[in-house]
Amino acid sequence: MGGDILNEKKRVVVACGTGIATSTVVADKIHEKCKEEGIQIDIVQCKVTEIGNYISDADLIVSTTIVSQKTDVPVVNGLPFITGIGVESALEKIIDILKK
Amino acid sequence: MDIMDFLKEDLVIPQLDAKDKQDVIIKLGNLLFDKGYVKKTFVDAVIEREKKFPTGLPMEEINVAIPHTDAEHVLKPAIAIGVLNNPVNFNNMADPESELKIDIVFVIALNDGHSQPELLQELISIFQDSRILISIKNCKDASSIIACIKEKFN
Numbered sequence: 185m186g187g188d189i190l191n192e193k194k195r196v197v198v199a200c201g202t203g204i205a206t207s208t209v210v211a212d213k214i215h216e217k218c219k220e221e222g223i224q225i226d227i228v229q230c231k232v233t234e235i236g237n238y239i240s241d242a243d244l245i246v247s248t249t250i251v252s253q254k255t256d257v258p259v260v261n262g263l264p265f266i267t268g269i270g271v272e273s274a275l276e277k278i279i280d281i282l283k284k
Numbered sequence: 285m286d287i288m289d290f291l292k293e294d295l296v297i298p299q300l301d302a303k304d305k306q307d308v309i310i311k312l313g314n315l316l317f318d319k320g321y322v323k324k325t326f327v328d329a330v331i332e333r334e335k336k337f338p339t340g341l342p343m344e345e346i347n348v349a350i351p352h353t354d355a356e357h358v359l360k361p362a363i364a365i366g367v368l369n370n371p372v373n374f375n376n377m378a379d380p381e382s383e384l385k386i387d388i389v390f391v392i393a394l395n396d397g398h399s400q401p402e403l404l405q406e407l408i409s410i411f412q413d414s415r416i417l418i419s420i421k422n423c424k425d426a427s428s429i430i431a432c433i434k435e436k437f438n
Binding site: 232248 | 411412
């Protein structure tokens with residue numbers, strides 16, 4: 185195991201249009217997968233318009249809608265968790281980023 | 285509470301004729317208002333939100349849309365379903381510039397998503413099952429639409 189790096193909590197911002205519907209489903213899936221992988225995370229769920237308030241110390245943004253905010257934080261499209269199409273590759277991207 | 289507690293025959297419109305997405309939202313939103321699930325502001329709030337953050341979802345065979353809005357417009361959680369006679373265009377959630385032909389619309393009135401993750405998971409498992417969406421699309425009345433969904437969760 186990667187020792188110290190994996191023991192450090194990663195911060196994930198999960199966003200959608202209202203911050204209550206699709207982001208709830210996406211946050212659940214990420215939570216589940218990270219538990220499986222032994223990655224410790226804190227998830228913040230918000231509206232995509234409020235993303236600016238939460239990304240200063242974030243490691244990853246997952247959003248079901250377009251993120252117009254300019255940021256250096258990597259963004260992964262969360263729609264696969266809703267449509268069921270492309271879930272594996274989305275999870276792979278997320279885990280890759282969080283294991284860095 | 286599971287999804288069957290939120291699905292009610294009197295909140296389902298089979299064989300719905302609508303000229304555009306706004307028309308669908310008005311028809312389903314007014315139904316939720318008439319039955320006391322949402323405030324009068326709900327319909328306009330959903331229409332406004334749909335313009336900024338579209339909710340069309342590209343599924344395998346039958347596309348669905350899930351218009352919804354902020355919790356402040358909702359009194360009691362509920363889901364209204366419209367099965368369209370002819371598809372209408374909604375914009376794609378992940379790619380708002382592109383349009384999708386939508387056959388089934390679920391207007392979701394949520395007062396707090398965090399307390400209802402199972403509801404949302406179950407709803408999404410319906411969308412991901414093209415067999416169910418096809419049978420919903422072919423149903424002629426509200427009770428058989430509810431029965432189709434019930435069968436999945438039994």
